[in-house]
């Protein structure tokens with residue numbers, strides 16, 4: 001199962017490696033690390049402490065073991081979330097979706113580390129006609145979804161595509 | 171009995187609808203203690219005037235027969251300035267660029283101490299604050315329910331019936347032409363341009379549909395709602411606007427597979443964001459109405475979400491909103 005694990009580290013070199021050691025020792029699959037340098041998923045939690053979010057794939061006894069091992073080395077495990085992706089949306093894009101490098105569009109979403117494209121369908125009636133695409137995106141949470149939507153708006157503007165968003169979205 | 175002397179400025183679809191509705195509801199108006207005496211009517215050619223009240227039946231017949239009611243070479247503004255009356259029913263064409271004759275007519279009406287009821291959006295999307303201030307300064311009523319959503323009640327509903335609620339947003343479909351085109355594209359598996367041709371043939375879209383399909387009409391209504399309901403001071407230039415011309419049949423079909431439909435949605439939010447854009451609406455959602463219907467959903471703190479739907483256009487339908495405005499002005503007296 002996929003879980004998110006929020007941990008608190010001292011803001012010192014080598015701390016992250018220390019934290020990841022129990023993950024590899026217990027043979028869990030580390031999917032991603034959200035570090036505060038890259039995303040604000042990791043935020044300073046107090047004087048000299050930073051919060052980092054790990055996304056792991058492992059069976060639950062393994063997760064429990066990792067948690068124990070981490071705590072033994074003095075790392076605080078703040079929260080373990082069951083599912084990685086709690087939010088999902090499907091959006092429509094219309095225009096020269098393919099010519100404007102659809103792979104780039106997808107990888108820019110995946111690279112955020114907070115969301116991923118899980119499904120896509122394309123329909124191109126004729127060469128030179130605009131392509132329509134339905135893209136499904138999973139995101140870690142509501143705030144992350146908002147960030148991804150903002151990114152999508154940026155990408156579609158840059159590539160001159162029409163983005164049709166769900167009504168429920170703010 | 172309160173006798174109200176009125177003029178009808180513009181005698182097209184809506185002006186004639188007003189005349190018909192006044193004839194149809196004469197007795198009901200009497201029960202409310204109101205008698206409306208139309209003393210002047212104008213169209214683009216001129217005016218017909220009778221200080222003792224025109225025979226509306228006859229005016230409608232003359233217009234149908236001759237194409238104009240003009241007997242005197244007077245324009246709308248001449249009537250507003252020179253003919254003694256209480257109420258100007260301003261139903262001349264909309265111009266969102268300059269406000270057109272409508273703007274001048276409304277300003278002149280207030281300066282002469284005459285109240286205004288209108289279906290003409292143009293002046294309200296440009297000079298909402300000024301018009302309201304001038305009306306107030308001169309002790310005049312200013313009502314414009316028919317400018318947004320035709321027969322669908324939204325302005326008076328939110329300002330009066332729902333008073334006390336804090337409204338966080340209003341979103342809806344405010345243009346029947348766009349709604350018709352999007353509905354039919356999916357039904358007929360057709361392209362935007364094929365259905366546009368059909369809509370023009372049926373008289374649902376204008377020969378130059380820019381105003382509707384580029385979302386300008388919807389943007390105008392969003393501006394009126396922002397100003398009237400939220401007390402903002404916005405103009406049409408404050409709206410982030412995208413129309414429906416790029417929507418493909420394939421996009422509608424893909425959406426349908428996901429249980430959704432695409433609608434042109436106008437939205438005002440309390441934070442001052444005004445948008446018009448195509449959005450995905452779940453099928454069965456209160457906003458997923460079809461055909462030429464209009465719909466609005468109002469988010470409130472106390473009442474939760476309230477949705478109203480109705481005919482956004484049409485002669486009698488729009489005139490009904492004008493009639494309710496007239497009654498609400500003179501019933502209070």
Ligand SMILES: NC(=O)c1ccc[n+]([C@@H]2O[C@H](COP(=O)([O-])OP(=O)(O)OC[C@H]3O[C@@H](n4cnc5c(N)ncnc54)[C@H](OP(=O)(O)O)[C@@H]3O)[C@@H](O)[C@H]2O)c1
Pocket residue numbers: 179180181182183184185212213214215237238245246261262263264271289290291316317320482483484485488
């Ligand atoms: N139609 C609808 O369902 C609907 C719904 C909501 C709001 N509205 C608004 O209501 C207003 C009237 O719409 P409509 O459908 O009745 O339009 P319309 O059928 O085109 O009628 C416009 C009328 O105004 C007259 N006119 C043109 N220029 C004038 C001027 N400078 N002064 C006085 N009259 C003038 C025209 O004269 P001629 O007869 O000589 O051409 C015509 O009688 C518009 O502002 C429109 O946006 C319409």
